[in-house]
Amino acid sequence: MRVYEYAKKMKISSKEMLNLLEQVGMKVNNHMSVLDEGMIQKVEQHMNKEGGAPSEAKEKAQGEKKVKQQAKNQNQSGSRSQRPSGNKRNSRPNRPNQRQNQPKSPGRQPRISAAEEVQKSAGFMAKDKVEQPKRAKKEDPKKGRFSKLKDDPPKDFAIGRGKGRNRKKGDRKGENREKQAPVLPKEITVSGPLTVADFAKLLRREASAVIKKLISHGVMATINQEIDVETMSVIAEEFDVTVIYKEEVDESNFEEQEEVDAPEDLVERPPVVTIMGHVDHGKTTLLDQIRNSNVTAGEAGGITQHIGAYQVEVNGKKITFLDTPGHAAFTTMRARGAQVTDITILVVAADDGVMSQTIEAVNHAKAANVPIIVAVNKMDKPGVNPDRVKQQLMEHGLVPEEWGGDTIFVPVSALTGNGIEDLLEMVLLVAEVQELKANPNKRARGVVIEAELDKGRGAVATVLVQNGTLKVGDGIVAGNYFGKIRAMINDRGRRIKTAPPSTPVEILGLPDVPSPGDQFMVFEDEKKGRAIAEKRMQKRIEEERGASSRVSLDDLFKQIKEGEVKDLNIIIKADVQGSAEALKSSLEKIDVEGVNVKIIHSGVGAISESDIILASASNAIVIGFNVRPEPNARSMAEQEKVDIRLHRVIYNVIEEIEAAMKGMLDPEFEEKVVGSAEVRQIFKVSKVGTIAGCYVIEGKIVRDGNARIIRDGVVIHDGKLDTLKRFKDDVKEVAQGYECGLTLQNYNDIKEGDLIEVYVIEEVERK
């Protein structure tokens, strides 16, 4: 939960929450910082201890402050004792009577004041109470008299509050001001930075007065300059105004916005299972066997459709399988930030044993924190020994239950179907332990599993509903496109109207083909949905906008030499998603020092105008694989001087790009990025400094390398690695897919989520 959300929940301002966090020794950056459960618990403990009613200790601690305040009050009492204390300003002349007529109230307001002081000093108050110090000032004159009542429980605040509020409008700033500005706000709500002018308007103050206050805080801002929320809250405080931060939810990055459902809204959902394993160990056979022998009740007789995922029913419970075997799909999803898989079935052929891809699969599942069930396959073959597989996997941390570990091994034959039932039961068991739940009664969100352009039907996408229920007619944003769902077809080729959580379903109605791993969300308001899709597209274009000079392969060499091109941006359009992906991964593997191939977009279908716009905006080359540009796109490309290359053979594409890049560089030394790792956890160790627990996402991390820290896409440090460890051992290098711990020389400000890019300086041979 973010600080501001939690503050809202606790009914205090973000600023007070920040103070409070600091008090309990947890310094966070700002109101957007994330609090984990432990932190929240700590705060709550603190609040329970200190906040319920002002404690003696606190009062003592704050005694000095109070004394000062009282002294101040008394000084002011000459001029202010006339101030109203009743509901309305104009009731002032009657005040004494009123007081007598309200037998319950004497002492109430002073009590508030005193107790408030205590709470204020404590740095946190319920939001309602926040308003009170301002009132407190007005009632200060009486404070002295009633201060002995300060211990009264806070419930009185609430009683006092309503009246206080009414009274407050007029009397908050003294009589003189009242005449000039009778209605001054006591709180303002902002959702982000404002210009000084707008901020002053909200405060109902002269901009010059606001600027003066800003200057007194060392902020030199002109009337048209923007100031951030934090600054606003400091300045507003000077005017006795509370700034309430209300985030304007920008739903355009909905995949990053987590929705929290009330526990009572959550119901069990089927697990989503991926099958991984080495080549030829039987993944496809297993997927087919499961599909054919476990048809969802009520769906029998339907024609099996390969839509990228399917559901089966076992013992009255459903299981969803992603139909793309291998870990490529698994990783593609994850690379896009979509966590799709709940359980992985690792297929190991008993006759072949653990192989390279088996280990890779284990690493991928481990990295994603997805539980593994091992299916020891091909048990029908004579003389096979499942124990060998168990032994081999033990070396990779998968210890069978019967040997004291917690990994389930199930002997199966994908060919005969033997053991499949057990396997599925184990899946349900693991799912039960995971307590997979979702809220079916809300708008749907989920992930695109597969998508293609179908001649007759247009863009067709298989999506997995992860939360909520998807319905025909829903408007959805998938990737960067908005569309209304025209029809939904399930894995048995049946048209369906609704798809609850964990259902894979093919949808029609999108205007273009999203990419696997793209997330989708329903937007009931069509206009909003369209705007969001547009914004996402815009954002993508902006993110990818490169240098202004155009790249063409012909003068690539020259541009690289002149140091103009470091990334060779490429857009791939192909006839099928498979070739697009294949081309993408091959191109990304081209290793020419000094130039990075960057695939900024890959998609299915003809090269369109929007591809050219994107290419033009991001200085990219467009590669068409078995596709042609649309006529408009062709002329636009000429106009925009975008280089289009058309090919039919993957190898030729690679060769052409490689040739254009190769031999072009003749500096004697070149920097070469050897790998990158993501910081997953930070350990602060005295003497050692900050140790970053990392996961190598690309290449390898080498101890002798240089390291750049990239935070939010910005390089914030460039230096050398100091130590590199796997577990307790110092190592020279750590490969992709593994975890490591590292420290940097003379640099400790590493944060979770940072990317550490490791590079070496290599001598480059002249051609």
Ligand SMILES: Nc1nc2c(ncn2[C@@H]2O[C@H](COP(=O)(O)OP(=O)(O)OP(=O)(O)O)[C@@H](O)[C@H]2O)c(=O)[nH]1
């Ligand atoms: N005897 C026997 N053969 C099997 C079994 N499961 C799969 N096979 C055979 O093993 C071969 C490979 O099976 P696939 O299902 O294609 O393997 P895969 O893991 O999907 O292979 P890739 O898709 O190439 O990674 C096929 O000839 C299958 O018939 C089994 O349980 N017993």
